[in-house]
Amino acid sequence: MSNDIPVIAIDGPSASGKGTVAALVAGALGFHYLDSGALYRLTALAAQRSGVAWDDEAGLAELALHLDVRFGDGEIYLRNERVTDDVRTEHCGIGASKVAALPAVRTALLARQHAFRQAPGLVADGRDMGSVVFPDAMLKIFLTATAEERAQRRYKQLMEKGISANLINLLDDLRERDARDSARAVAPLKQEADAVLLDTTQLGIDDAVNFVLKNFKLANSAQVESH
Numbered sequence: 543m544s545n546d547i548p549v550i551a552i553d554g555p556s557a558s559g560k561g562t563v564a565a566l567v568a569g570a571l572g573f574h575y576l577d578s579g580a581l582y583r584l585t586a587l588a589a590q591r592s593g594v595a596w597d598d599e600a601g602l603a604e605l606a607l608h609l610d611v612r613f614g615d616g617e618i619y620l621r622n623e624r625v626t627d628d629v630r631t632e633h634c635g636i637g638a639s640k641v642a643a644l645p646a647v648r649t650a651l652l653a654r655q656h657a658f659r660q661a662p663g664l665v666a667d668g669r670d671m672g673s674v675v676f677p678d679a680m681l682k683i684f685l686t687a688t689a690e691e692r693a694q695r696r697y698k699q700l701m702e703k704g705i706s707a708n709l710i711n712l713l714d715d716l717r718e719r720d721a722r723d724s725a726r727a728v729a730p731l732k733q734e735a736d737a738v739l740l741d742t743t744q745l746g747i748d749d750a751v752n753f754v755l756k757n758f759k760l761a762n763s764a765q766v767e768s769h
C-alpha cells in the first residue's frame with residue numbers, strides 16, 4: 543500500500559532553500575523527490591504558451607490535469623521541450639503563485655503529486671505537503687528564513703547565472719508572494735502544529751540537511767518502537 547511508504551514533507555516560503563535541502567535529503571536516503579512548486583510553475587508556463595489567462599480557473603484546471611511533463615536528471619520537460627530554466631524565472635514564479643490560489647487547479651494536480659509516493663520513500667517540498675497532499679507524512683518540516691535573507695540568496699543565485707536583478711524588487715516580489723501564498727483560502731502556507739521548525743537564516747545547507755536527516759532517524763525509531 544502506498545500509504546506505508548515514508549514521506550518527508552518540507553514546506554516553506556519561496557526562496558527558503560527548501561528545494562535544495564529536499565533534493566539533497568532525497569539523495570542521501572535514496573528516496574524519490576517531488577518539487578511540487580514546479581507543477582504550479584509548469585501550469586503557469588503552459589497557460590502562457592496556450593493563451594490561457596492566469597485567472598481562468600476552469601481553463602487552467604483543464605491544462606493542469608493534462609500537463610504533458612517529464613522530470614529527469616534535474617531537468618523538466620513540457621511536451622518534450624526542455625523548460626528547466628523557463629519555469630525558474632521570477633515571472634513564472636509570480637504566475638505559479640497566482641494559479642496556485644485557484645482551488646480547481648490544486649485539485650487537478652493532486653493525483654499527480656500522490657503518484658510520486660513510491661518505494662523506498664519520498665521527499666516532497668512545497669507549501670501544503672504536510673497539510674493537504676501528504677497529511678500522514680512521517681516527518682514534517684517547516685523550513686524558513688527571513689525575507690531579507692531569502693531575497694539575498696535569490697539575488698546571489700541570479701547574479702551567478704549572469705541574470706541582472708534588483709535586490710529591493712526581489713524583496714518586494716517575495717513579500718508579495720508570501721502574502722498571497724499565506725492568505726489564500728485553500729491550502730495556505732503555514733506551519734502545521736506537527737511540523738518541526740527549521741530556520742535557515744543563519745544555517746548552511748549541510749547543517750539544514752543534517753537537521754532533517756537527524757529528525758528522520760528520530761521519527762523512524764519512534765515508529766519502530768510504537769509497533
Ligand code: DC
Nearest residue numbers: 556578579582638639642668669670
Ligand atoms: O516553491 P516554488 O517557489 O517553486 O513555488 C511556486 C509557487 O507555487 C508558490 O508561490 C506557491 C505555489 N505552490 C503552492 O501553492 N503549493 C505547493 N505545494 C508548491 C508551490
